[in-house]
Amino acid sequence: MTDPTQERLLQAAEEVFAEKGFQGGSVREICKRAGANVAAVNYYFGDKERLYIEAVKYAHRACTQGTPLPNWTPDTPPLRKLGDFIRVFTTRMLQPSSAASLQLMMREMAQPTAACVEVVRDYIRPMAERLQAILRELKPDAVAEDLYLHGFSIVGQCLFYRQNRPIAALLVGDEGFQKFDVERVTRHITAFTLGALGLADRLPDCLESETAEVAR
Amino acid sequence: MTDPTQERLLQAAEEVFAEKGFQGGSVREICKRAGANVAAVNYYFGDKERLYIEAVKYAHRACTQGTPLPNWTPDTPPLRKLGDFIRVFTTRMLQPSSAASLQLMMREMAQPTAACVEVVRDYIRPMAERLQAILRELKPDAVAEDLYLHGFSIVGQCLFYRQNRPIAALLVGDEGFQKFDVERVTRHITAFTLGALGLADRLPDCLESETAEVAR
DNA sequence: ATTTGTATGAAACAATTGTTTGAAAGTCAA
DNA sequence: TTGACTTTCAAACAATTGTTTCATACAAAT
Numbered sequence: 206m207t208d209p210t211q212e213r214l215l216q217a218a219e220e221v222f223a224e225k226g227f228q229g230g231s232v233r234e235i236c237k238r239a240g241a242n243v244a245a246v247n248y249y250f251g252d253k254e255r256l257y258i259e260a261v262k263y264a265h266r267a268c269t270q271g272t273p274l275p276n277w278t279p280d281t282p283p284l285r286k287l288g289d290f291i292r293v294f295t296t297r298m299l300q301p302s303s304a305a306s307l308q309l310m311m312r313e314m315a316q317p318t319a320a321c322v323e324v325v326r327d328y329i330r331p332m333a334e335r336l337q338a339i340l341r342e343l344k345p346d347a348v349a350e351d352l353y354l355h356g357f358s359i360v361g362q363c364l365f366y367r368q369n370r371p372i373a374a375l376l377v378g379d380e381g382f383q384k385f386d387v388e389r390v391t392r393h394i395t396a397f398t399l400g401a402l403g404l405a406d407r408l409p410d411c412l413e414s415e416t417a418e419v420a421r
Numbered sequence: 422m423t424d425p426t427q428e429r430l431l432q433a434a435e436e437v438f439a440e441k442g443f444q445g446g447s448v449r450e451i452c453k454r455a456g457a458n459v460a461a462v463n464y465y466f467g468d469k470e471r472l473y474i475e476a477v478k479y480a481h482r483a484c485t486q487g488t489p490l491p492n493w494t495p496d497t498p499p500l501r502k503l504g505d506f507i508r509v510f511t512t513r514m515l516q517p518s519s520a521a522s523l524q525l526m527m528r529e530m531a532q533p534t535a536a537c538v539e540v541v542r543d544y545i546r547p548m549a550e551r552l553q554a555i556l557r558e559l560k561p562d563a564v565a566e567d568l569y570l571h572g573f574s575i576v577g578q579c580l581f582y583r584q585n586r587p588i589a590a591l592l593v594g595d596e597g598f599q600k601f602d603v604e605r606v607t608r609h610i611t612a613f614t615l616g617a618l619g620l621a622d623r624l625p626d627c628l629e630s631e632t633a634e635v636a637r
Numbered sequence: 638a639t640t641t642g643t644a645t646g647a648a649a650c651a652a653t654t655g656t657t658t659g660a661a662a663g664t665c666a667a
Numbered sequence: 668t669t670g671a672c673t674t675t676c677a678a679a680c681a682a683t684t685g686t687t688t689c690a691t692a693c694a695a696a697t
Contacts, residue, residue, distance in 0.1 A: 208674090225444060226442050226444070226445055228442070231653080232655060242674090243677095248674075315587070325588070353589075353593055355613070357578070357581050357585075358581075360581065360585075361585070362573070368580070368584055369577070397571070398617070400621075401612075405619060447684065449684075458644095458646050461645075462686090464645085469685065
């Protein structure tokens, strides 16, 4: 574990950069939040840019440790994997373990900085490869490009609830938006996706038994 | 038409704020791009914040004038409307008439500033209401919340190609991403959505005759 | 030609910014 | 106890920032 001051700086940097971006976030504000001297950034990280890069890496670790994908066995059915994937990804979007970490990763995903391309790639690629593999199991004859298109449709639905949450809340109100909890959204995205894949009747194969529906 | 200097300032402000955000974008850089004196911002707009608000309104006008929705008649079938909606929205995302305008609106949608909430609402609401009305025609017995969920799934797919374009390019490469042109993405999203709605065989009803497929 | 109003510009201001510096305090090993 | 090393701090620096000011140029009306 790193130095406690360094850790607090990373935590504060993550929050400030998540809220305001690299240029909008100031070294002084980060140090104030971290309870550190303004010189500490240069002492521990070299300069503001290197702090930013470390903060993105820090956010990446927090995002991938939060809600892990289950360990599937070779005989886990692909529909089950698809259900698990959607549930995990939607949970990460709607109930992130660290909102600041996710927000910073979302910023980098929307507008990657050159220095963080590797971090973003390491964040996206494992998920993307798993989804591509699931879709290939479900559609062995499809071309790779079509599988990507399906994958983008699936991921686009999940990301909407994080990236466009203010829009959704604007349309249905904050109270209305609360009704779209993780379980309901997960169930909807899974059902929508299965319908698109021509597997509309297979929803139970995707869901765990304890997600028996109670909503009208 | 407003004063040419004022117009150039708005244009430059839109670009700079789109790229760097409100705090990251400086008055001096905007004026440099506009070929105007730094005092011009305060002369024409009062201060930086008011310039920002006007730039967002300016972007809003550009976005809504670019690719308009068709004027449907009362007997236009809902599947045709759905197809048109997806095509128009996807075109706006993949081939915006003004990339800077769209990027600034996307920024405001992802992280609305208090002063621009009305502008964002005016941007989103007409599209949202039209989509909600189309979905209601297609599913008269559905509850409003479920229609919203479907709407979010449709819009999430379209937005993905704008908001997560760097991710997609990271996964499939820039050259690979070029293959996902407007027609192909539109066709895919429409097909995906119809499948989800239990209307998988109705794709031709959504598409115009001249979009006869030529791709492999 | 003169007056009035508009637009532009250079310069200045106060505040903020990222970074550096040398001193002081704290910690650890010998 | 002493010396070496690490960490923290206040202060300072140069650069940038948003805004203001006053002078100048230009345009329009009389």
